[in-house]
Amino acid sequence: MRRIPRRPPKHGGKSGGASVLLILERLEDICNPGAHLRRLARKARAGRFSCEPMLRALVSRANTHGCQITN
Known part of the structure; x- marks a missing residue:
């Protein structure tokens, strides 16, 4: 049976890192x-x-809890 290689996700770089951080926040x-x-x-x-x-x-979510998000 021939295996079809999986394409790597286009979820890399900044968006991938941001996603992981946002998941950790929640x-x-x-x-x-x-x-x-x-x-x-x-x-x-x-x-x-x-x-x-x-x-x-x-x-x-931060605004409802009275938090301030800064750059």
Whole structure:
């Protein structure tokens, strides 16, 4: 049986690093971080991934808790 090589995810560089950091920020809320990251990698391979919604959610969550996010 011939195995088809898997394409590496297009989820690298800055977006991959940001995704991992954002997952770590929400670790308490995510039941299975490995599965969550695999789902994000599938979205990246399909060209449907953006860190922007995760970043917006983090900022929104910080605002509701009275935190300030700085650059």
